[in-house]
Amino acid sequence: MLKTLRKIGSIGIISEPPPAPDPLLRVRERLDEKIRAVLGRALCIRHVDAGSCNGCELEIQALNNPLYNMEGLGIRFVASPRHADLLLVTGPVSRNMETALRRTYEATPDPKLVVAVGDCGCTGGIFGESYATRGPVSNVIPVDVAVPGCPPSPTRILQGILTAISSRGKL
């Protein structure tokens, strides 16, 4: 226990503070404001891997590390689409996941936002459309914002979330 406390003490708070000329920090600041203004509570996100290679998942997971500290911005990942404001969808949509993705979308209460993550989510990426994949997420459900990159950095993903909230103004 003592070691744990010492470690916590020695590292201190490392969540990157606004403001500074780093794009990440500007995104953080604006997101924070926006979520407060629009929702007045935490933004709830449901992640759906609809066929990803799992590369995009690694960068989405990074959002929870103490440097991006997404929870500190008032963004939470939730386990059920019924509690979600926004779906974060990765992958070219595999045909084997198409139904599950549609159902998740239908189970998410209106108004809902969809952010497609990664080159695959945007265009189908290297996998394209085939007997096994439906290509971009927008081929299966309506998409508000698409974040390119293979995989996109956590900062880009946060930017995408911010853009989605901004575009809707009021959820």
Next chain:
Amino acid sequence: MSLRRWWDRAHGVTGAPSVRGLGVTAEEWLQAARDVAAAGGRLLSLWASVDASNPAAAAVYAALLTEAGVLVLELATPAHGERAVYAGLAEIFPAATRMQRAAFDLSGVRSSDPDQRPWLRHSAWPADAHPLLPAAATAAAVAEPPNADAAYEFVRVEGEGVHEIAVGPVHAGTIEPGHFRFSVVGEKVLRLEQHLGYVHKGIERRFTELPILAGHRLAARVSGDSAVAFSWAYCQALEGMSECLIPARAAWLRALFLELERIANHLGDLGALGNDAGFAFGLVQFSRLKEDLLRAVDEAFGQRYLLDAVVPGGTQVDVSAPAAHALTERVSAIAQEANALRRIYDEHSGVRDRFAGAGCLAPELAVRLGVLGLVARASGQALDARCDLPCAPYSELAPAKVVRTEGDVAARVAVRFDELQESCRLVGRILASLPGGPHLSSVAAPAAGAFGVGFVEGWRGPVFLALEAGAGGSIHRCHPHDPSWQNWPALEHAVIGNIVPDFPLINKSFNLSYSGPDV
């Protein structure tokens, strides 16, 4: 016949070191598999390929890991149709079952084993369309959109007080999709059955549409967390077929990338494992270290994840002397911090209690199931391709092999901690002794019919890849194989007798790929 006799009869295969191939008859197919199993060998991969010049002919391949090296058996069979049946290997190698079912779904070549349920095919294409057959694939493309989850025949467990819990395909949390069916009494797991294939992306068909000199990009995306291992395995096969000798610096850089990939994944897992044991502090600390590493990698190579670092002929990126210096410092700092965190994990009684004895895979069962990689090493199997069948520069680097015998979550955690230290040491060693010279040489497309194999020990385990060149610089067949194929069935065994709430922890300690085996 002993293993040695099969090995001596076989001919050399290009690509990874110590790979041989042997065309066999139906009787020899079974006998060779039995002899390899008797000598302690295991099944690495199984796939089918339709003949390039004669669409009525096919072959089924079994890659076997033996002490001498990798032996690839090739058995000719008719392609697609009632006569396209070969002797199944499930009794000799239980891990063969899912691979055989997948080979039928994709190529229409059927094993004689009893489990004939589809594996990768859910309901997106009809049962008689096999996407890797030249003609059937177009028919498959126009199949009806998938209806609700097709009725998959799960094995039922009957008995008083037994009930089923179905989870997935979409899970809580940021992980890949798959379906788990638990049969439980109270909280205790009697049986787990997995149903995977949800992220099947048609990767093997897609390979045939790419130029062979561009396939490494797709290989890197078979399982993004193992991008270096897969892209290296692809390039190893291709360079062997093209008789391209990569510069020494390129081989060392590839090893650098591979060890960085191992460090990143182990850091991520160690944090998540602490979290699943109720110690959120572990997640915070390890995810911070992982982010540190990714930023250092980004500064050195312009990418946080090395999805585009290994290319045919060498590497896409080089490392400058200042970048090498900075990276060395960061990695050594990470190694020190990880060691301090290890002591905290070891001394935390709550964490210790959750790790010890959970999800035990006994060494005998690990042998029987033919598990691979990290999971195997935590269950007493001294297997590591970097040590056993080393390619350059591993023969020179001589990594220490990490083996534990307990087979529980604690052992899989300990293997990760030890391997993390060893990889950090290797990174330091590589950066200190990188050979000079170019990092890229030119490589030409191999002749049609050329065949090569890649074999690289990724962070999860050995990645195997078979590549067959088509005409005009195309790919006739590429079969990438993730070690998760072997280890998923072992997870089904490891959870038996544990309580349902421990499943996330046990599952995480395996941390298997969905995308890799779903291809």
